Amino acid sequence: MGKIFVNKRIELANTLPSEFYTNEEFYNLTKEKIFLKSWQWIDSKGVNKKDNIIIPINILKELINEPIILLKNNDEITCYSNVCTHRGNVLVNKECNPKKIVCNYHGRRFSLDGKFEFMPEFESVKNFPSICDDLKNLPLINWYGLFFVGINPNFELLPILKQVEKRISFLSLDKLEINNNLSQDYIVNAHWAIYCDNFLEGFHVPFVHKDLNNVLDYNNYETEIYKNFNLQIGFSKNKDECFQFPKNHQDYGKKIAAFYYWIFPNIMLNIYPWGISLNVVCPINKSKTKVLFRSYVMDSTKLFSGASEDLNRVEIEDEKIVENVQKGINSSFYHSGRFSPKREKGVHHFHCLISQFINHK
Numbered sequence: 001m002g003k004i005f006v007n008k009r010i011e012l013a014n015t016l017p018s019e020f021y022t023n024e025e026f027y028n029l030t031k032e033k034i035f036l037k038s039w040q041w042i043d044s045k046g047v048n049k050k051d052n053i054i055i056p057i058n059i060l061k062e063l064i065n066e067p068i069i070l071l072k073n074n075d076e077i078t079c080y081s082n083v084c085t086h087r088g089n090v091l092v093n094k095e096c097n098p099k100k101i102v103c104n105y106h107g108r109r110f111s112l113d114g115k116f117e118f119m120p121e122f123e124s125v126k127n128f129p130s131i132c133d134d135l136k137n138l139p140l141i142n143w144y145g146l147f148f149v150g151i152n153p154n155f156e157l158l159p160i161l162k163q164v165e166k167r168i169s170f171l172s173l174d175k176l177e178i179n180n181n182l183s184q185d186y187i188v189n190a191h192w193a194i195y196c197d198n199f200l201e202g203f204h205v206p207f208v209h210k211d212l213n214n215v216l217d218y219n220n221y222e223t224e225i226y227k228n229f230n231l232q233i234g235f236s237k238n239k240d241e242c243f244q245f246p247k248n249h250q251d252y253g254k255k256i257a258a259f260y261y262w263i264f265p266n267i268m269l270n271i272y273p274w275g276i277s278l279n280v281v282c283p284i285n286k287s288k289t290k291v292l293f294r295s296y297v298m299d300s301t302k303l304f305s306g307a308s309e310d311l312n313r314v315e316i317e318d319e320k321i322v323e324n325v326q327k328g329i330n331s332s333f334y335h336s337g338r339f340s341p342k343r344e345k346g347v348h349h350f351h352c353l354i355s356q357f358i359n360h361k
Contacts, residue, residue, distance in 0.1 A: 053095060
C-alpha cells in the first residue's frame with residue numbers, strides 16, 4: 001500500500017488500479033500527498049468590493065477542513081491560518097472588521113499582517129516570541145476575481161494561470177463577474193478522481209452527450225499536455241458559436257467553441273465566449289464528491305449557446321456515467337484498463353501525476 005506505478009508511455013500504460021478508487025487508505029493518502037500539496041479555489045465572498053474585513057473560510061471542508069482567513073486591509077488582500085499559535089483555537093468564526101485579531105481563549109493578539117503582538121501571563125517565558133508565534137501566511141492569487149490559495153504547494157500556480165491568460169487574452173477578462181443564478185453545487189456518488197477522469201477526455205462525448213456532440217467536431221478534438229495542467233480544445237461544427245480570434249492569435253481561423261483547462265488535482269476552467277465556468281471537485285469520502293460550478297460572466301449575450309448551451313444537462317449526463325463507473329470499479333473482476341493514445345492523453349497525464357505525488361517522499 002502507498003505506491004502506484006503508471007508508465008509514462010501511454011501506449012504501454014495501464015490506468016490506475018481499482019484499489020486507488022476503492023481503498024480507504026489510498027483515499028486518506030490523497031489528503032496528505034495530493035490535496036495538502038495543492039492550490040485550491042476559495043469563495044472570496046466578494047472581498048474585492050468590501051472595505052476592511054476578515055472572512056473565515058474552511059478549505060475543502062469535507063476532506064482537509066483547513067481553517068484560514070481572507071483579510072482585506074486597506075487595498076491589500078492577504079491570507080493567513082485561522083488557528084491561534086498558542087493552543088490551536090480557531091480565531092475568527094464570522095465575518096468581522098476588527099483592528100486586531102484577538103484569540104477569545106487566552107487573549108493572544110495578532111496584528112492584521114499576522115504578526116504576534118501580545119500574550120498575557122507570558123512574561124517569564126524564554127526565547128519568546130519567535131517566528132512560530134506569527135500566523136502562517138498562505139500564498140494567495142487573485143486572478144481576475146478568482147481566488148486561489150496554496151496550502152503547502154509543491155508547484156507554482158501563477159505560471160499556469162499566465163499561460164491560460166496568454167491563450168485567452170483577447171477576451172475581456174477584466175469584466176468577469178460572478179453570476180450566482182448560474183452557479184450551483186452538485187453531489188455525485190462517485191470517487192473524486194473518477195469525476196476528473198471523465199472530464200479529462202472527449203472520448204465519451206459521442207456516447208454520453210448526444211446534444212453536445214451535435215455542436216462539437218469530435219474528429220478534431222485536441223488535448224495539449226503541460227506540466228501540472230492540460231488543455232482540451234473543443235472545435236465547433238458551427239463557426240457562429242466560436243471564439244472570434246484576432247489575426248495575430250495562434251488559433252486564428254480555427255472554429256473553437258471552448259477551451260477546457262484542468263489544473264492538478266481538481267480545478268477546471270472551462271472557457272467559453274461568454275466567460276468562465278469554474279468547476280472545483282471536492283472529495284467528501286471515497287465514494288461521494290461535491291462539484292462546485294461557478295459562472296463568471298463577461299458577455300451575457302453569448303450565454304446558452306454553442307458548447308455551453310445547457311451545462312446542467314451535460315453535468316447530469318456526466319454524473320450518471322461516473323456513478324455507473326463507481327459501481328463497476330468495485331467489481332472483483334476489474335483491476336485496471338488501458339489508454340487510447342489518441343483520446344485519453346489527459347486521463348493518462350492525470351494518472352501519471354497521481355503516481356508522482358503519491359510516491360513522493
